[in-house]
Amino acid sequence: MVMMSIHTMNLSFSSSFFLAGVPGLEYAHWWISLPLTFIYLVTLVANFCVLFIIKTEQSLHQPMYAFLSMLLFSDLVQSNSTIPKMLLIFWFNDREISFDGCLVQMFFVHSFSIMGSSVLLAMAFDRYVAICDPLRYSTVLTNPVVTKIGILVSIRGILLILPHPFLVKRLPFCRSHTIEHTYCEHIAVAKLSCSDIRINVLYGLIVALSVVGVDSVFITVSYTMIVRAVLRLSSREARHKVGSTCVTHVCVILVAYIPALFSFMSQRFGENTSSTQIILSILYLIFPPMLNPIIYGIKTREIQKNVLKIIYYRISRKR
Template identity: 75%
Template sequence: MASGGNNQSSSYFILIGIPGLEDVQVWFSFPVFSMYLITLLANFSVLLTIKAEESLHQPMYLFLSMLLLTDLVQSNATLPKMLLLFWFNLQEISSEGCLVQMFFIHSFTIMGSSILLAMAFDRYVAICQPLRYSTILTNPLIAKIGVAGLIRGTLLIFPHPFLVRRLPFCKSHVIEHTYCEHMAVAKLACADIRINIVYGLVVALLVVGVDFTGITVSYLMIVTVVINLQSREARHKVGSTCISHVCVILLAYIPALFSFVTQRFGGHTASSTQIIISSLYLVIPPMLNPIIYGVKTKEIQRNVLKLFCPQKSKFQ
């Protein structure tokens, strides 16, 4: 048994899903499944559109492609197992599978944050330094930024699985969550987990501190430029191009911060509420990101239509 008494280790863990709602969580699966399908369709549609249309081979859309790819990896690392849990009560996950899932979820969260920072920099250069845009944001620089985000996410989260693997689990292997979240697993250990708590806190503060500060500074400078524009139409146009990015940033950071804080300090927050929000955080932003950009960006709208309805697009 995974919850056996004196075992120091286990070959598997048990995911119970949403504590207190085990009998009705099958109904929670239907909106999750619907959002997962929309995520796959919307993300692949925008990615194929950007790949197929040369006019979209610009820094903003290349960064968007990176963001959508991180969303897809994160969703596919989590949602299939979550749906199997909800539908068929397949609660067991191997210890190796749990650590792999943990690594992909947390590392790609950091990669997504890095890309959001790069997108903010892109908007800053486009609006505040428009004459230098093409010389600053070259394809080699964009590639380096993408690789840097990948390396950053990998290196910062690489210790997580090892910090968990060293722990003895001699009491329970039942994870009160829908996926292998770092602290949800570490809390099961019958050993001192202060290093897990401290390292997780340092990584979170480092990522959020650097990225959110950079994003905030970029948009403060953008706002200053927008306010000083003489033309009302120009202000509206510039502001409109940034709205979609701001929405995506809020979608990414608010649920993530709530999940992080409640996992560590949320003693007064119902565990079912914590887990539902943590789970939706892995579903809603990946679903809405391509939709937000598709709605706000006419180039994407037009080319998605061209991709799926080539005959109809001729008359647009």
Template identity: 70%
Template structure:
């Protein structure tokens, strides 16, 4: 272990979990474990279904598969380590491992947000410009969106671990958190972290602000187009194609926004509450997203059943 005055950049950190609730870590871990198992099963099932079924190789389903893949990677970057911490008190994480975990958690969150914006554009074209849908949203165009998604997430988040790496950690190496969240680590530094704070806020505004605005504009235009439809049945059908995405968007933004605000400005909010919120946004959207799409999208539902019950689906 490094001495109190050493820079810990080449050493390791200690994750303590949820401060004040150490005695009930095992009990807290049980719902997390079962929710993570559900996340793995649900996401892999839908991803395998979309990959296997050629009829689902369409823009909307390819975007869904991108979102589920981003969710799966993001949750898997943190939850296995959290469970090992809660079960076996494996608290140590190397400095390099901490930076890698930080990058994957935050970059894939940005990627998932970007996919959400692309999905809103997909619904806008499908409802507002249906005759142009097949020519605008081709599979090569979706591939370009995929490249943009990965590039945006990588370029925006890559500076975060570099900004942390430059900091001296001479006071403490104990992270009052369950994983290497950027601000939780930066706050340990015995140096000015204003650059980290400002850059984190800039990224949040560029991602959440731009994406929410784009999604909101898309759905305002969708709403105008839907209200102009002649029949109630047509309006219901149009909204039904959007409801899954709206539910996913609400879950994907509300928890992270609340967690980010309390992390930076919630001086009077208990640290245990902040940490529990941050764990929830790593597991609740990834768990429910494939379930929502499986329930609301008949093509996915039918083909997932076919994946697990081929004999039954043959007679339907």
């Protein structure tokens, strides 16, 4: 019993985990890396481009674009905390990640995911005030208010996820140290423990329901009131303009929540980790950060004009 206890302690404090990649598709890792690399490059270019435009263009210094900047920043952090390591796994079979590095990655992935959801709620509130109470828009969403919302978004993401690393660190790991995933997802790591992980599962479920559940309810209420306000507009052109802005935001919400929902359900309630679950989790991490700046770039005329201005400037300089 003493020897078994020592063996358990040694494994519990092992300095490394190993990420499996996509179980069952190891032979296709290199092929998976090709679209992943392309998506990552597009994500970096598109997000930095839109962030640069918002920062440099004075006309875009408005609450809506401040919230968009927060969303794009959270997307960039989430992408950069996971995709580079995925590519190392797929390219060089570099699967090892330190225990502390795994906990740090877990914290950044989950906390910035919550921040992204919180920003989407803030953007829904912004659209609600702009459309349903336009005369008070400039007095309600002042710069100090937007700054406070940004601080609350950060605090919410940090406080809700801060227990995750500690809940994992308390666990003894006396089984395999190979995580059946491409990154350190909370439950995927906790499942490796030989002790009871019900607290991890319960807390993860509470966080997910309190974030996605609360945010989606308030977003739905906001857009219900927005739709009613839009239908009351007499001008067809005004309805089209307002509707176009709302459609953009709704597309971003769907892109964020649908893959997240499938990933969460498969990870919590799936009996065994499958390649399908892993692919869904990867899609949840890579598609929203790539599509968000593209959707806003296509649907927002101000961003469009500035992107074209930059392209024209680059071409004229080469000539």
